Amino acid sequence: MFIHFEVITDAPTTQTRFHCNTVSGHACTIKDFIGGGGQGEVYRADLDGKALALKWYFSEQATPAQKINLEALIRAGAPSAQFLWPMDLVLDNYATASGFGYIMPLREPRFKGIVDLMKRRIEPSFYALSTASLQLAQAFLELHAKGLCYRDISFGNVFFDPNSGDIQICDNDNVAIDDGMAISGVLGTPRFIAPEIVRGAAVPSTQTDLFSLSVLLFYLLHIHHPLEGQREADIKCFDLPAMTQLYGINPLFIFDPTNKRIIRCAVFTTTLWNTGRCIRLFYATLYSSVYGWFARSAGTHSGK
Incomplete structure (x- = not known):
């Protein structure tokens, strides 16, 4: 399942809100920034009322090979429940895959x-x-x-x-x-x-x-x-x-x-x-x- 990434500007509050929409109509809202690393940044997200995490790759890391690998991992599924495995692919433009990320389970605070x-x-x-x-x-x-x-x-x-x-x-x-x-x-x-x-x-x-x-x-x-x-x-x-x-x-x-x-x-x-x-x-x-x-x-x- 692919997800379309869309940016919506909230003019009255001069804030930018991020929304993800799945092809099947699932809505995902990006809430706040969690952290970043060498490959990209991770955000807290909400998908149909469920708390998840979204990792968005920096442009230089969003390679075709990385995208192909992600698609294979999503199809394969997690080896066990301990892995916060990629669930869905996120694209910045559904017609062209110039940038992308993925949604995964959110790590619990107790860890x-x-x-x-x-x-x-x-x-x-x-x-x-x-x-x-x-x-x-x-x-x-x-x-x-x-x-x-x-x-x-x-x-x-x-x-x-x-x-x-x-x-x-x-x-x-x-x-x-x-x-x-x-x-x-x-x-x-x-x-x-x-x-x-x-x-x-x-x-x-x-x-x-x-x-x-x-x-x-x-x-x-x-x-x-x-x-x-x-x-x-x-x-x-x-x-x-x-x-x-x-x-x-x-x-x-x-x-x-x-x-x-x-x-x-x-x-x-x-x-x-x-x-x-x-x-x-x-x-x-x-x-x-x-x-x-x-x-x-x-x-x-x-x-x-």
Whole structure:
């Protein structure tokens, strides 16, 4: 279902109101600005009395390839309820598609960003963090099972309820088929991009998604990046060459037991070994999974 985008000027109040009209006659009113990013801006909208969000692309981002991808995602439908999936395409002119956006479900206020956790604006329990971790793993498993890759797993795209651990995943318009042919489009967010992509040796795929997910889970549970250890602290000028070396050419997991320079954090050790059996088991499993991934990656990237 396509939506026609129309601007109506309210002369008496000198304000501009935005309205969307579907081909089948559904009316959508754009209420207010929510936020913006590199691709476009997001607005709060009302469609037949239901609160939704509308993302409108900047002109340079409104490419034919992006539009084709959006249409495919709308036809495919969301892998699970956690994804705030594109629902309808919005056009600025129904006859010509010179600009466009899409409508998606609106994120509930109870869901907070990972940045809120990093800055201690929220203090979720370990139960909530572990629930969020498990739900994230399950959600991306369901996405990958459909032959799709997310391409940009990072802080800005994942939200969770600090009380229950429930998650929501946004910015799903960059999801694409995992066919190994993605030579353009989004490559990811710095610090979350897989080393092989940083080095220019690969394109986004389900496998590189797993790397980004590992980094995100590590941030959730340790409030830190898994590659930023003593070597990162030794860098005098953290410029692009230094970042490429740390995150791409020579990545090293900070808890790699074969690394003689490892500095074992007392907080990590206490959390890992001196808590209850259930928590130890969960952490040990996660530790093994994350370490295994980084060990395989490091071996691949260092030529071992």
